[in-house]
Amino acid sequence: MLNIDWKPQRNSSTALYRQIVDYIKEKIGNGEWTVGTRLPVQRELAKIFEVNRSTVIEALDELKADGLIEGRGKKGTVIINNTWSLMASTPAGNWEHYIKNGIQQPNLPTIQIINKLEYSDNIIRLGTGELSPELFPEEMMKNVFSTISNKIKSLGYERPKGLLYLREIISQHIKKFHINASPSSILIVSGSLQALQLISMSILKPGSTVLVEKPSYIKSLHVFESWGTKLKGISMDKDGVKLNEILKNLDNTTSLLYTIPTFNNPTGTIMSQDRRDDLLNLCTRERLPIIEDDAYRELWMEEIPPDTLKSRDKNGIVLYMNTLSKSLAPGMRIGWVIGPEAVIERLGDVKMQTDYGASSISQYAAAEWIKSGLYEAYLKKLRRKLKLRRDITIKILEKYFSDIALWNIPKGSFYIWMRLNSKINMTKLFYRCCKNGILINPGYMYDFNTNYNIRISYSYASIQDLQFGLKKLSDIIRNSHFDLE
Amino acid sequence: MLNIDWKPQRNSSTALYRQIVDYIKEKIGNGEWTVGTRLPVQRELAKIFEVNRSTVIEALDELKADGLIEGRGKKGTVIINNTWSLMASTPAGNWEHYIKNGIQQPNLPTIQIINKLEYSDNIIRLGTGELSPELFPEEMMKNVFSTISNKIKSLGYERPKGLLYLREIISQHIKKFHINASPSSILIVSGSLQALQLISMSILKPGSTVLVEKPSYIKSLHVFESWGTKLKGISMDKDGVKLNEILKNLDNTTSLLYTIPTFNNPTGTIMSQDRRDDLLNLCTRERLPIIEDDAYRELWMEEIPPDTLKSRDKNGIVLYMNTLSKSLAPGMRIGWVIGPEAVIERLGDVKMQTDYGASSISQYAAAEWIKSGLYEAYLKKLRRKLKLRRDITIKILEKYFSDIALWNIPKGSFYIWMRLNSKINMTKLFYRCCKNGILINPGYMYDFNTNYNIRISYSYASIQDLQFGLKKLSDIIRNSHFDLE
Ligand SMILES: Cc1ncc(COP(=O)(O)O)c(C=O)c1O
Ligand SMILES: Cc1ncc(COP(=O)(O)O)c(C=O)c1O
Secondary structure, eight states, X not given: OOOOOOOOOTTSSSOHHHHHHHHHHHHHHTTSSOTTOEEOOHHHHHHHHTSOHHHHHHHHHHHXXXXXXXEOGGGOEEEOOXXXXXXXXXXOOOOHHHHHOSSSOOOOHHHHHHHHHTTSTTOEESSOOSOOGGGOOHHHHHHHXXXXXXXXXXXXXXXXXXXXXXXXXXXHHGGGGTOOOOGGGEEEESSHHHHHHHHHHHTOOTTOEEEEEESOGGGXXXXXXXXXXXXXXXXXXXXXXXXXXXXXXXXXXXXEEEEOOXXXXXXXXXXXXXXXXXXHHHHXXXXXXXXXXXXXXXXXXXXOOOOOTGGGOSSSOEEEEEESTTTTOGGGOOEEEXXXXXXXXXXXXXXXXHTSSSOHHHHHHHHHHHHHSHHHHHHHHHHHHHHHHHHHHHHXXXXXXXXXXXXXXXSBSSEEEEEESSOOOHHHHHHHXXXXXXXXEEGGXXXXXXXXXXXXXXXXXXXXXXXXXXXXXHHHHHHTTTTXX | OOOOOOOOOTTSSSOHHHHHHHHHHHHHHTXXXXXXXXXXXXXXXXXXXXXXXXXXXXXXXXXXXXXXXXXXXXXXXXXXXXXXXXXXXXXXXXXXXXXXXXXXXXXXXXXXXXXXXXXXXXXXXXXXXXXXXXXXXXXXXXXXXXXXXXXXXXXXXXXXXXXXXXXXXXXXXXXXXXXXXXXXXXXXXXXXXXXHHHHHHHTOOTTOEEEEEESOGGGGOOTTGGGTOEEEEEEEETTEEOHHHHXXXXXXXXXXXXXXXXXXXXXXXXXXXXXXXXXXXXXXXXXXXXXXXXXXXXXXXXXXXXOOTGGGOSSSOEEEEEESTTTTOGGGOOEEEEOOHHHHHHHHHHHHHHTSSSOHHHHHHHHHHHHTSHHHHHHHHHHHHHHHXXXXXXXXXXXXXXXXXXXXXXXXXXXXXXXXXXXXXXXXXXXXXXXXXXXXXXXXXXXXXXXXXXEEESSSSOHHXXXXXXXXXXXXXXXXXXXXX
């Protein structure tokens, strides 16, 4: 779909339709819109350009007369030529079939829409998995910038595993979680999503199976599947992933277990200490390596969560990943992976072939945040603020949803996993919400089975928006009850 | 290979051998060194730990007695157990076969060695493709940090195509190169290597062929090949890639032409304006899309290079990529791709699945560098300094190599492509140099055929190191003449 962010100028001496013709000709002339590109339908164009439909028709007629576009009835208007190819024999630059090639699958449509709509001005984001800009520690970040601006003497290509200075600091930092790892067993990544990419590119055999919690964050991504790896969902109870279910699903294609033991995304489940120990025993016995995704650990509210799996892993079967995205700022794009040195070496070698490493500026900033103690100080305050937001959001839910949904009260992280009482069409609900200026993360992004859940995030929207948006969501569900079934 | 950066302490009250035992036990106990890991040979260990070989033997004997390691004669010592698995039935955490799996191939051994040795203290880097830390604009960078620290109000996940503010600035900036592209046709990437990864993951069909110049930077990478795409080398003359060779090599598996028309890496060749126009005509006619890698454009010395291919591409057949790595700082990890909007959308969607975008801090910094005019001011000075370095390096070559090699005089960028007169074993030469504290980039990394070239870079090492290192290189070549044949 074309992304048109331009409008003709009303106070210009050039007629509106002429401005539109010129704009489209420029796009075609620059090769930005290639032969085969489909224009939005007339009604849509009129809306985008904020003009009457007749103005759009006038413009399109001229472009047709020039031989640049062709109307194909209901299918809309297509670019069939360009100024240059009118002279040449056949149109070139038809990328259509290229876009359909390639190993990496496109994102799910729902996610593509979310990725785009998140940046419209008038949308209320009820599902966004990040901290609100309101919570951003602006002053502390200024401090960090000022320190690193004196520290950075050059910014060359970095070592395969990342800035040694940062790895040394992380090696100290993780002692807090009872993890012992030297800098050479730590890989710096551009966020933990990249860690998952590297793992799937580097050490997973196409055709193998990854066991994941049901529901799980990973379900919303193609990160493993694009590489020919299959996902198998394992159910959970209140203590975490079910061990007998793991055993039942193990076969000789099984390559890994991916788990978020601390504040599972989306359910908020915390794996109990006993379950952790039993899981480690089982996986050690079955030689099933584990990826422990610990992205939300720091975001507890009442009490420190049980120990990391990694801290009790004496056999190097756990690949541990963490990130600053959830606790500090996703825009830093800094995460780390800890594991057996040989695995870390392999991942580092592949990282060098992927992007030559993470931004050194971000790496210096991350190092400074942790080393200075600012990170700890900030986290303390953040926990209080998140708790407040959670409590307010629960109040709002009690007011508007108590008769139409059920939910848990999370002990940390960002999410409330809310289940609607009635079986409505969740895809339709998603689109209906979009139209009404509300962005939700429907449960089907996370689960393997049909479900009637919504992941509500209390970390992102302002309290006012949460208030307004959740009431609206409740209204939409109530009013559309029948035609959404 | 294990990476040991630890040494026992001489002034400690604990015996040296005991310190070594404890160190190795800790590594095994933490799961950093897993079962199956091979230790360096005794001689090597003695060197690393800076102790006598007898001390090493003493330590290994104790570890053997504990059942943790096993000597396998010439094959060295292998970890066969760990404290924990001694109690369990069978050793877990054997990642060996995982490391061999995965789609992405490991880097060439030469490159893996270069990637590591680049960070040893006592090595002279004669081939490194980046600017010397001496040339880093420290004061300007401080300015930029101070500006962005006031500008950054939050650092959330960014849009699929990257920070809009940066794309707007780049859209203006590239007018200087006569390229017209709106922000929606620009994708921000974490360096141009990532752009190549995204292209291979997103739009290339496994089994297709990419045409590349012979020699070419891309030859040293597995970036296309890991995705099942084959490379085919096309020869060049002094005006650039040969068009009749392209025609000869076209078949229905051909998917793209990858070219570095301005200062080819490694040869420095500049494609002439006529060749550019003819190439565009040919590729338009044959519907062969082009990737134009313009990484070195800003680094001209005497005169501005011919226009970019993209600026004359009226059909959207060119995907243009650029980066700040060569002209400013690789550690920023900022590059951009410009192309038809539909292709950019697809690449952006895949980028979102790969790492959720480039570091926002780096993106703000890049925006500020360009917008403030600091970048232009800095480039002006940089060109003069690079020219000086080139001239000095040519003088050094004249002194030490005139009877044993031939070379070109580059008009920009970093590299001199030097051909040795005699046919020696280049792999052996590479290792010989490493042993002597000199890192070179041998021609076989870039070419498809056997060759006797070395890529000398005058941008990185200090003048003093260039002087010393090149003399040494010349000595090595002369002295080892016979046994390197
Ligand atoms: C469990 C989990 N892991 C990883 C990520 C991605 O984090 P990053 O920004 O570090 O790639 C997320 C983000 O939603 C997440 O929920
Ligand atoms: C021609 C060319 N393109 C791209 C790159 C990689 O640049 P980046 O650091 O932007 O990934 C290099 C680096 O050597 C290069 O020589």
